[in-house]
Amino acid sequence: MLLTRGFRRAAVPRLARRDMCGAAARRTTASGLVAVAGGGASFHDYDAAITACVERRALKQGRQVHAHMVTARYRPPVYLATRLVIMYARCCALDDARNVLDGMPERNVVSWTAMISGYSQSGRHVEALQLFIRMLRAGCKPNEFTFATVLTSCSGSQSIHQVKQVHSLVAKTNFESHMFVGSSLLDMYAKAGNIQEARRVFDMLPERDTVSCTAIISGYAQLGLDDEALDLFRQLYSAGMQCNYVTFTTLLTSLSGLASLDYGKQVHGLILRKELPFFVVLQNSLIDMYSKCGKLLYSRRVFDHMPQRSAISWNAMLMGYGRHGIGHEVVQLFRTMTEEVKPDSVTLLAVLSGCSHGGLVDEGLDIFDLIVKEQNAVLSIGHYGCVIDLLGRSGRLQKALDLIQDMPFEPTPAIWGSLLGACRVHVNVSVGEVVAQKLLDMEPGNAGNYVILSNIYAAAGMWKDVFRVRNLMLEKTVTKEPGQSWIILDKVIHTFRSSDRLHPRKKDIDAKIKEIYVDIRAAGFVPDLSCVLHDVDDEQKERMLLGHSEKLAVTFGLMNTPPGLTIRVMKNLRICVDCHNFAKFVSKVYGREISLRDKNRFHLLTDGACTCGDYW
DNA sequence: GTAGGGTTAG
Incomplete structure (x- = not known):
């Protein structure tokens, strides 16, 4: 039989077979398949041919082998039919795989699992x-392979109630402590947001390998528990965990979240020392990490040295420039990108938001028009949000309002919120009132909206309305996501919350902040009392403002870093107007550069001015 | 024979 010419399976040890099949396949598929057309092939011929197709993901040849069986009226035994399912599934021809599976008179656990895995992947x-449920109904008992696959699909489909059911099946069959099943299981819990349960599964694993360790670290990282992710990594690493590129990629995500430049550099060093082969994903993480740590030049260095880049690499770099308010670099890099790679929807998002943050209104709108016209791009509500931001920033508030009403999405609070912010900057009462009304209806408990509306009235000198809105606000119960800021000194993360009493050096910080206050008031700083949401007298408001977490962090940085060094502070929310102004004055009065990273972007404050141009 | 963790944006 020419199909497997020069290859005798029985003589080959099992372990070597896979490679031999590959080699045999390369030698035989092209000529062998043609030669087989006339004669009757045996079990072994079919097996070898299918194996070759699986290895090479050769769908066309696979179909030929399958067709050959049909014309030869060869009824494949369970084993061979299963191999066909695997072949089709690996080649992403899921419907064909399913047809074979459904046509099988008998199925075993491998056939079912292969098909489930096809869907899952x-x-x-x-x-x-x-299909898993059908398999159970058919009376087939799942094994560790089935569970590992099914659990992956549970996290993918985010069906919380199925999670528990599958878990209890896993527990019943004693596969909970199987390495593959266990890591799937903990990953599933982590992706469902239940990190405690994920950790419990992880702690119960009798053995741990790189994948299970990475999975649990990634669990913390995905939930934004960056501190915990880093801690656990350090613990596992000193206990001898082996890292691969996925581990580092995951870890870098958390370091980006923390903006921990020192650790980031250290991990980068670790990666270089390991001399890992080139992985685009890992390099992308490095670009993002450096950009979120405020070191855009390092991002660019990584980016420039990449032998290959994906769209994500470009997007990460574009977002970096956008985050730092460097609009012209965004536009320039975007132009270069279009010569090399096809931009995707995230690219457009990056470019639009980059133009908005960088103040390049017309460029942003032009690019938007161009892409919409030329590429028939699929636009998301996020894209509209960016354009509304651009229009708002340039003062074209009515146009922005029209766009919101015309766009094919229901506007979200974030969309209205961005326009309301623009109304405050450009003091537009008429549009502001329309927008605010929508927002107050949608989220009556959000104090921020009342504050901005009252600020608009205040800027327009409409004091009666200011009081009306503030009274309205006090009637509603308001909840706010707690703001926190942090600063990293000597690899120690110092976190501050509003009016924090927990920091061990609380007294020193208080004293220093009062000293700063005197200095910057003398230089012309005026506190913005409208930033205080509580109904208290002005003196109390001033005191509360001084308790804001970003001020505490900046003060702590000023106390503990030598002159000339940039103070780098991070905040989990958008920075407050009063604190922004505070940082501006500090940068001027003390001659210190301050880098503030808020939820959306960097503010680099030098000599009393900010790279955001006071619009954020 | 079938299996687990990862990058931009939100």
Whole structure:
């Protein structure tokens, strides 16, 4: 039989077979398949041919082998039919795989699992789970392979109630402590947001490998528990964990969140020393990490040295420039990008938001028009949000309002919020009132909206309305996500919350902040009392403003770093107007550069001015 | 024979 010419399977040890099949396949598929057309092939011929197709993801040849079986009226035994399912599934021909599976008179656990895995790997998680249920109904007992696959689909489909059911099945069959099943299981819990349960599964694993360790670290990272992710990494690393590029990629995500430049550099060094082969994903993480740590030049260095880049690499770099308010670099890099790679929807988002943050209104709008016209791009509400931001920033508030009403999405509070912010900057009462009304209806408990509306009235000198709105606000119960700021000194993270009493050097900080206050008031600083949401007298408001977390962090930085060094402070929310102004004065009076990273962007404050141009 | 963790944006 020419199909497997020069290759005798029985003589080959099992372990070597896979490679031999590959080699045999390369030698035989092209000529062998043609030669086989006339004669009857045996089990071994079919097996070798299918194996070759699986290895090479050769769908066309696979179909030929399958067709050959049909014409030869060869009824494949369970083993061979299963191999066909695997072949089709690996080649992403899921419907063909399913046809073979459905046509099988008998199925075993491998056939079912291969099909489930096919669905799972193509992201068709619901179908994967449905098939798993059919498998159980058919009386087939799942094994560790099945569970590892099904659990992946559980995290993918985010069906919380199925999670528990599958888990209890896993526990019943004693696969909970199987390495693959266990890491799938903990990953599933982590992705469902239940990190405690994920940790419990992880702690119960009798053995741990790189994947299970990475999975649990990634669990913390995905939930934004960056501190915990870093801690756990350090713990596992000193206990001898082996890292690979996925581990580092995950870890870098958390370091980006923390903006921990020192650790970031250290991990980068670790990666270089390991002499890992080139991975685009890992380099992308490095670009993002340096950009979120405020070191855009390092990002660019990584970017420039990449032998290959994906769209994500470009996007990460574009977002970096945008985050730092360097609009012209965004536009320039975008132009270079279009010569090399096809931009995707995230690219457009990056460019638009970059133009907005960098103040390049017309450029941003031009690019938007161009892309919409030329590329028939699929636009998300995020894209509209950016354009509304651009229009708002340039003062074209009515146009922005029209766009909100015309766009094919229901506007979200974030969309209205961005326009309301623009109304405050450009003091537009008429549009502001319309927008605010929408927002107050949608989220009556959000104090921020009342504050901005009252600020608009105040800027327009409409004091009666100011009081009306503030009274309205006090009637509603308001909850706010607690703001916190942090600064990293000597690899120690110092976190501050508003009016924090927990820091061990609280007294020193208080004394220093009062000293600063005197200095900057003398230089012309005026506190913005409208930033205080509570109904208290002005003196109390001033005191509360001084308790804001970003001021505490900046003060702590001023106390503990030598002159000339940039003070780098991070905040989990958008920075407050009064604190922004405070930082401006500090930068001027003390001649210190201050870098403030808020939820959306960097503010680099030098000599009393900020790179955001006071619009954020 | 079938299996687990990862990058930009939100």
